[in-house]
Amino acid sequence: MSTCSEPVLGCDLLVDCMIREGVEVVFAYPGGASMPIHQALTRRSKDLRTILPRFEQGGGFAAEGYARATGKVGVCIATSGPGATNFTTCLADAKMDSTPIVAITGQVPTKVIGTDAFQETPIVEIARPITKHHFLVQHTEDIPRVVKEAFYIAQSGRPGPVLIDVPKDLQNRRIVPDYDPAMNLPGYNPDKHASSAELDRVIEMVKQAKRPVIYAGGGVVSSDASAALKKFAISLGIPVTTTLQGIGCFPGEHYLSLHMLGMHGTVYANYAVDAADLLLAWGVRFDDRVTGKIDEFCKHGKIVHIDIDSSELNKNKPACLAIQSDIRYAIDELNTRVEAEPFKLQLEDWHRQIDEWRTSEPLKYDLPEGAILPQHAIKEMWELLKERGELDRTVVATGVGQHQMWAAQYWKFNEPRLWLTSGGLGSMGYGLPAAMGAQSAHPDKIVIDIDGDGSFLMNIQELATIHTENLPVKVLLLNNQHLGMVVQWEDRFYESNRGHTYLGDGNDKPPYPDFVKMAESFGVQSKSIRDPRDLRSSLEEMIDYDGPYVLNVMVPHQEHVLPMIPSGQTVRDIIKT
Amino acid sequence: MRHVLSALVQNQPGVLAHVSGMLASRGFNIDSLAVGPTEVDEFSRMTVVVHGDESTMVQVRRQLEKIVTVVEVKDISSEAFVERDLTLIRVSACAEKRGELRQLVEVFRAKIVDVGPSSLMIEISGTEEKIRSFIDLMKPYGILELARTGRIAMVRAVEGDCDSPELERDRPGH
Numbered sequence: 001m002s003t004c005s006e007p008v009l010g011c012d013l014l015v016d017c018m019i020r021e022g023v024e025v026v027f028a029y030p031g032g033a034s035m036p037i038h039q040a041l042t043r044r045s046k047d048l049r050t051i052l053p054r055f056e057q058g059g060g061f062a063a064e065g066y067a068r069a070t071g072k073v074g075v076c077i078a079t080s081g082p083g084a085t086n087f088t089t090c091l092a093d094a095k096m097d098s099t100p101i102v103a104i105t106g107q108v109p110t111k112v113i114g115t116d117a118f119q120e121t122p123i124v125e126i127a128r129p130i131t132k133h134h135f136l137v138q139h140t141e142d143i144p145r146v147v148k149e150a151f152y153i154a155q156s157g158r159p160g161p162v163l164i165d166v167p168k169d170l171q172n173r174r175i176v177p178d179y180d181p182a183m184n185l186p187g188y189n190p191d192k193h194a195s196s197a198e199l200d201r202v203i204e205m206v207k208q209a210k211r212p213v214i215y216a217g218g219g220v221v222s223s224d225a226s227a228a229l230k231k232f233a234i235s236l237g238i239p240v241t242t243t244l245q246g247i248g249c250f251p252g253e254h255y256l257s258l259h260m261l262g263m264h265g266t267v268y269a270n271y272a273v274d275a276a277d278l279l280l281a282w283g284v285r286f287d288d289r290v291t292g293k294i295d296e297f298c299k300h301g302k303i304v305h306i307d308i309d310s311s312e313l314n315k316n317k318p319a320c321l322a323i324q325s326d327i328r329y330a331i332d333e334l335n336t337r338v339e340a341e342p343f344k345l346q347l348e349d350w351h352r353q354i355d356e357w358r359t360s361e362p363l364k365y366d367l368p369e370g371a372i373l374p375q376h377a378i379k380e381m382w383e384l385l386k387e388r389g390e391l392d393r394t395v396v397a398t399g400v401g402q403h404q405m406w407a408a409q410y411w412k413f414n415e416p417r418l419w420l421t422s423g424g425l426g427s428m429g430y431g432l433p434a435a436m437g438a439q440s441a442h443p444d445k446i447v448i449d450i451d452g453d454g455s456f457l458m459n460i461q462e463l464a465t466i467h468t469e470n471l472p473v474k475v476l477l478l479n480n481q482h483l484g485m486v487v488q489w490e491d492r493f494y495e496s497n498r499g500h501t502y503l504g505d506g507n508d509k510p511p512y513p514d515f516v517k518m519a520e521s522f523g524v525q526s527k528s529i530r531d532p533r534d535l536r537s538s539l540e541e542m543i544d545y546d547g548p549y550v551l552n553v554m555v556p557h558q559e560h561v562l563p564m565i566p567s568g569q570t571v572r573d574i575i576k577t
Numbered sequence: 578m579r580h581v582l583s584a585l586v587q588n589q590p591g592v593l594a595h596v597s598g599m600l601a602s603r604g605f606n607i608d609s610l611a612v613g614p615t616e617v618d619e620f621s622r623m624t625v626v627v628h629g630d631e632s633t634m635v636q637v638r639r640q641l642e643k644i645v646t647v648v649e650v651k652d653i654s655s656e657a658f659v660e661r662d663l664t665l666i667r668v669s670a671c672a673e674k675r676g677e678l679r680q681l682v683e684v685f686r687a688k689i690v691d692v693g694p695s696s697l698m699i700e701i702s703g704t705e706e707k708i709r710s711f712i713d714l715m716k717p718y719g720i721l722e723l724a725r726t727g728r729i730a731m732v733r734a735v736e737g738d739c740d741s742p743e744l745e746r747d748r749p750g751h
Contacts, residue, residue, distance in 0.1 A: 124591065125591075125594065128591070128594065128595050128598055129598055129599065129602050132645070133645040134591075136590070136591075153645060184587075185645065186587065186619075186648045187586070187587060187642075187644070187645060187646055187647050187648035187649070188645050309643070310639045310642070310643075311636065311639035311640050311642075311643050313639075314632060314635065315636060318632075
């Protein structure tokens with residue numbers, strides 16, 4: 001490590017600063033404007049692992065997967081121009097799902113910025129609305145401050161993506177750096193804590209509740225508040241439903257878990273929220289996929305909304321009590337109050353009512369003969385890992401679509417940070433690279449990408465990365481030769497007219513593409529099944545295989561994700577069959 | 578309702594683009610946006626005039642506060658504040674109309690800053706209301722060109738000063 005008196009190159013300084021921030025792995029694809037950074041990465045390869053994705057978007061999603069699985073900042077690096085623009089989907093994705101990543105892009109040299117130079121793109125201008133913050137580095141001397149600020153901003157408050165654009169000439173300049181500069185962020189104060197009076201008021205409202213429900217979201221996961229939430233809910237007997245990103249923040253196998261709510265949430269979760277007299281909305285943002293018609297959502301209940309981001313309070317849905325706070329602080333303080341002055345809620349009737357709904361309206365599917373249903377394949381995988389006691393060390397990533405919703409419904413997560421999915425932006429192609437990022441952080445965990453054939457094909461090039469980097473990601477590919485979710489909407493709302501949702505080569509031809517051959521060409525073990533009798537043994541074979549594996553499961557495309565509350569409608573419009 | 582937001586922002590490249598981009602992409606209806614340096618080199622002052630109901634205003638404000646380079650946002654609409662807008666107007670002015678125009682300029686405490694063969698350039702500053710009425714009065718003469726800075730605003734030191742004729746001498750008739 002350099003001492004303060006030695007001059008160093010900007011690129012070495014950048015890498016050194018990342019190491020000082022605790023970065024252990026970066027996903028970096030080189031190009032003209034980022035070559036000095038890559039040269040510097042080779043000089044520090046003992047301290048920092050560089051993984052070469054096969055597409056910058058794969059690198060960006062991998063950084064997201066790494067971040068969501070660890071809680072640490074994920075880092076991806078690309079060159080200027082097309083390298084940088086290939087990050088845009090990842091930045092927007094991380095912004096929507098509040099995922100802490102730092103994306104570093106090379107930029108053309110300072111003197112040619114603005115001249116339409118080769119591979120020049122004003123990425124900071126492009127990325128402004130889709131990042132939490134962004135920097136165009138002006139002087140090599142600024143690198144330590146910018147890196148420090150970027151990592152701080154990415155992971156504090158409501159986490160999010162930060163972009164650092166570094167012109168090539170600054171990477172190549174040699175300076176004597178100040179490694180510990182002061183940050184200059186006078187407008188950034190991420191530490192928000194509920195006041196004592198606000199928390200007392202929450203306790204008052206909880207005490208009066210007869211039908212309380214906790215609606216917990218991604219904020220609970222990102223502030224590491226799961227343990228506090230578990231304690232609060234269990235000590236008072238309050239049922240918990242989670243958003244897509246909140247999955248795992250409360251044990252899915254616990255009696256009080258109502259599982260996911262919203263468009264494809266459980267009937268009992270949606271009924272419970274509809275009937276609730278108190279909704280504790282914690283670390284959530286009242287997304288339209290959760291609420292449906294916003295005026296009808298939890299119409300009769302009082303809402304206590306706690307979130308770190310004040311702009312989410314009263315944005316979509318007015319709350320009876322809106323509190324800006326770090327959610328872990330708030331729940332910890334509520335727990336302290338409950339412990340200091342214990343009380344019991346009379347919730348027997350409420351629990352009985354929920355039990356009735358749970359019994360009469362469970363998640364269900366009919367098992368046909370001769371075909372593997374996608375839901376069933378997911379459930380079988382889950383049961384296999386549960387029997388083996390591996391659930392809490394299994395990470396699941398998904399693409400976007402029907403398979404994603406079925407995974408959210410049928411995989412019961414008991415711990416946070418085991419579930420990686422693109423929720424807000426809904427980016428197809430997220431699964432394989434996100435799984436690869438998580439596997440790089442947790443080499444000993446089982447990491448499964450539950451994917452659809454449409455999503456999988458969007459970033460299939462990352463099979464090369466998992467092979468060459470020895471990342472033993474398992475892909476459970478639910479292949480229905482269609483864009484299943486769009487097909488489902490076509491069936492429901494467009495009289496089954498197929499608007500370019502068929503991905504195959506023709507009904508008289510074999511399934512297309514041949515994913516087994518493709519996997520093999522990447523050096524990845526693979527197998528295809530269609531017969532239900534092969535399911536269990538093939539799942540076992542995949543999990544037991546030492547290395548990456550693609551299990552192509554041919555499934556019918558006629559299945560619909562149910563229940564379903566159509567967009568903009570209410571719990572009374574729920575489609576059950 | 579009309580609101581005047583006064584935002585202190587870090588004086589860095591791109592802050593204006595960030596703020597205006599955020600306002601546009603979230604569909605907020607902006608009347609005017611002015612930016613300029615303050616007494617501290619490090620910061621600039623942005624004055625945003627927005628139309629909207631109370632909940633829209635809260636959203637605008639919180640979305641502004643979320644921008645890392647925005648240091649502080651105040652909705653000064655409910656306070657006593659001084660609001661100014663500098664406007665340059667070129668009106669066509671033949672010889673026989675110049676006397677009339679000069680009188681109007683005086684009444685409004687405006688200034689003639691350029692005289693051409695058949696036109697005058699007039700500088701006027703003041704509140705939105707005053708400038709609007711002046712522009713209306715100029716229309717019959719023929720407005721050839723018009724440029725406005727957009728509104729800037731500052732809260733008064735003491736409440737109640739706003740009606741003092743000594744301090745507020747920019748209304749026609751004062």
